[in-house]
Amino acid sequence: MKIKSLPLEDRPREKLIKQGAENLTNSELLAIILRVGNRGENVLDLSNKLFNKYDIRSLSRVEISKLRKEIGIGDAKACQIAACFELGRRLAAFKKDGHIIRDTKDIAKIFLPEMGALKKEHFKGVYLNSRKRIIKEETIFIGSLNESVIHPREIFRIALDENAAALILLHNHPSGDPTPSEFDIKVTKELVKAGDILGIKVLDHIILGENKYLSFKEERLI
Template sequence: MKSVKEWPETERPRERLLKHGAQNLTDAQLLAIILRTGSNGKTVMETAIELLNKFGGLKGIEEASINELQSVTGLGIAKIAQIKASFELGRRLLSQPAQEEVFNSASLVYNYLYPKLNGLKKEVFITLLLDTKLKLIKEIKVTEGILTQTLIHPREIFKEAVKESAYAVIVAHNHPSGDPDPSEQDVEITRKLKKASEILEISLLDHVIIGNGKYFSMKENKII
């Protein structure tokens, strides 16, 4: 069995990336570059292909636990850490707003938060603090777990907004079920926050619920 170093240079994943660009490599080739070396008698490409087949593609690998990844022969903690770090870097890049991005629509909020919230098993409630041009000042994770009116208190939402002199806020949370339709509790929380925003004179622009590939906007649906 030939090692990757023994392959013709035109077939080696790293050399192909440098010559043709990362966008022209297959998922297996990109994964092989991250893994760097094979083990237990398998080449790195064979390990990469086994991973993709076992977990049904990149999404399955991303969602797999460390214990599940360890079930692949030859995949040790160091390689698993490399895989997890690569996916996290990609997620952070996708969720990083452009320097001049203006949060003036629910779709922009969704595009910004979906990479962060997709696949989480718990509900996470986030507040985006905005300036007068609706650009992001600060992002705050308010709470994690089942949302209740006790947990999502206006004091917790607007405390940082006042501190940062925010002009407006957008709140958002995910539904782990993937269905973004609001519950009665979601609607009640939104109306309570809207009343508080009017008193404090800090605009509550929207409450966006993030689902699997779709979202629900309280503003667009005229709930606020």
């Protein structure tokens, strides 16, 4: 059945205009983004097929080549899906400066939507003033973490440049499991010591996984 054959009130675009985006299903929202279906299936059927195979989090992370191979959609639609989710991640990351960090939950709430779904490890520093207000965030490294890529000099250079009083370390585990490795623990303790020498407190190191996180401070690892 073509979308135009549906009653007007059941067509995704018309439903959004009348009822608002928050009242549409995931499939209806995706149908609006994709606009048209594939040969032999309308766009709503295509959207339902995608969400029958993937939940929304999995769909946000799936490779374009996999969408082409497993679902049979072309480059244009695969790129539309990827662009849609990337905009969502960028919105989640938008304008963090000025947030006051009262506890670990505050920082996890801000960064988990952005970093929890990343496919590569990202190591980030979040720099705070004396009132624990975010003054800067910086991605320091992307890729597998090891001793050759974690340089205290770079982490604390940014802190000194920004006159930061403290910082919080963040990195994600693409596996979804935020359990720290022995290296995670070792390098964190070294960075805490370096911060103490410079008078810049490392308040916490938070590992972000799939809808969950681990705080070194809460686990008494620092």
